[in-house]
Amino acid sequence: MLTPYRQLLTHRGVPQIVGAAILTRLGPPMLSLALLLAVFDKTGSYSVAGLALASHALALALCVPIGGRLVDRIGARRVLVGCLIAHTLTYGMLVFVLAMPTPNWVLLTSVALVGATNPPASPIIRGTWPRLVPSTSLGPAYAVDNVTNELMFVIGPVLVSLLRLAMPTEMIVGIGGAAVVVGAALLLGSHAARQSPLSSPSSVDAVRRLRRLAGPLGHRSTLILLLIAASGTFTFGCLRIATAASAANFGSVNAAGLLMGLLSAGTIAGALVYGARTWPLNDRRLLVVACLADCLVLLADAAAPTLLVLTLLIIGTGFLTGLRETVLPTLLAQQAPANHTTEVFAWLNTFMWVGYGLGTIVAGHFTEPAENGADAFIAAAVAALAGAAFVHALRLPSTDPQQ
Template sequence: MSGAYRRLWRQRWVPALLLVGVCARVPLQAYVFAVLLLAVERTGSYPAAGVVTAASGLAYAAGVPVHGRLVDRYGQTWPLRAASVVNAAAFTGLLVTAQVRPTAGALAGWAAAVGLSLPPVAAAARALWSRVIADDGIRRTALAVDAMVLDVALIAGPLLVTAVSAAVGAAWAVGGCAVVLLGGTLWFSTLPPSRAWTPSRRGGGLAGPLRAPGVVVLLLVSLLAGALLGVLRLGFVEFAGERADPAAGGLALAAFGAGSLLGGLAYGARSWRADAAVRMRWILLGYACCVGALAAAPGVPALVALALPAGFFLAPLVICNFELVGRCAPAGTTTEAFAWGITATFAGSALGNVVAGALAGAVPAGVVFATAAGFAALAAAIVTTGTKTLIVPTAVEGS
């Protein structure tokens, strides 16, 4: 194990925070898939199921900045606990409705209530790292591990949902997500670092973190990175479908995820002299080049092989973003700033889905990959233009 990771594990509270992070965040990645399967099972309609899951995702994207602001204003303990209780009630309403009145409208309403009330555990955990770890290098490694926890959640969540749904039904998978999420959130809120986290006396104002130019730059990067992923997912499927093997698109996506895990491990294992803003620019340029190289794949095996280095840049990009958000957010708005990053990523993914949907079938898959690379290149240009606001964040009123 690298010295950086050994130093991280010796930090007090780090193992507990990472473990509870898994318990509270795997269900966040699993529940959407579980709700999708439940909606398909109860309505028998894929379009209806799509409406139900979209309602949940959009509600989550809209609600998480509000939850983040409550945490910044009042501390982590009661906002997280209150959200978890409301969320458990919403999950219960969804499950009951699925049994007694499984119409698309009713299920979508409860799914939206679930998404709107999801506790902001990920944003709250990221806001804690600067309080728990004083050393910049060790904190960077912690952010790397945090990003890899998200990668693991993205892989493990759907697999667990699939296994439970196949064994006992989708309703049990949804219920399991609800129980684990409730328990993980309540556990997180009882940890001493979370209970000791106190909000800044400075208010964020109506605009909150959005009044900081550096935060706006980072949100644009998150939007474009989300769009890249949205385009890429469909691009993998279209490429494999052009070769009469649509399921093979999942292999490319898995290779991309594995590349992200490897990239996060490598990035977090070493110290970096260049500022995070400079690193982000080069990461985005490398991301653009490797995603663009996917267009040259002659077949599915080559696509899977090229997807590994393309994914290598994802986790380092996320880690840089975390580091810079903590730096650029005005005092008293850190959790909300992280929450806005989640919203921007969700919105970007939706944008990418729309763009990829418009391109799919009309152009070769290679053009879709080139479009995804264009999003990364545009993000690199935005970071280059806004580097000064990221290295030395512009002072804003009240910060």
């Protein structure tokens, strides 16, 4: 099982890309928790803290596609240099604002600027894999990519908790920013990451101008794959609410964190199994199977009679999530228009953030304090079923080796 991963690491430039991925993806989960704690310490209001997190997420979701398009137009080097300078300055401003008495609007503006200047590192990394490794290693590459992302969301909050024992929370915010900056600088040093194919805009009629404005969203297969990604993170957003409500219903509120941790563990296992797979099932069929199986397991989650049964089912849910989230970038890399590779993965981030946000809103609406989270699990199952329907509408070229 480990052979594909050992072979992956033998390709020149792969360790550097993995290192950049670890550092740039460690920053956001650290910031998420550290910012929540720092803003609450500063204002005494969870409402303001929630607004701060929302400001960061919204700015990030809106601006990452812009960064991705700029990379495809003018190259990764220029964009990364500009983002590195701007991100360093805005992070420094945020740490200063957190440490000093300032109005809430200044704080929220600073947080939004940090999100807006975040380097488009993940889109660049995901767009680099097809240029860095042969097609036979794309599966393991995106498996490592997904595992890295998942692990950082587990390690980041733990690291924040440990660092709080030794320093003020605003300093931890600065450390999270430093991780992103160092990771982006490491990415800037990668020859493969800098060699993204550039698009060449030309004077065209109004219809083609609109299509150019839409970019990769005008490409049918790409748009469907992004919608599948959004349905997957909608499911994940529902699970945030559902697991907390279920744990409370079973009389163990603290088990919610354990359940989400096991969900991440299952996701990592699913990604690793996909990367080392030897079965003949192609990616499109695998995606259908994963979505349908996820729907069934989520319905079983809603009817789990005990916490132990729910725990086992959550691991299975995570495993299927890992399969789906690793198949998606592999298919996107194969189907995305050649001159929009980075922007495609930037939109992937946006669609995933939007899906997650909508999932938490819907699940929160349907879950009352005294309920067991069944409605949230059912909403997640419906989203998984919608994902399977989107896959059914997907038409990939017959020349695709995965078909």
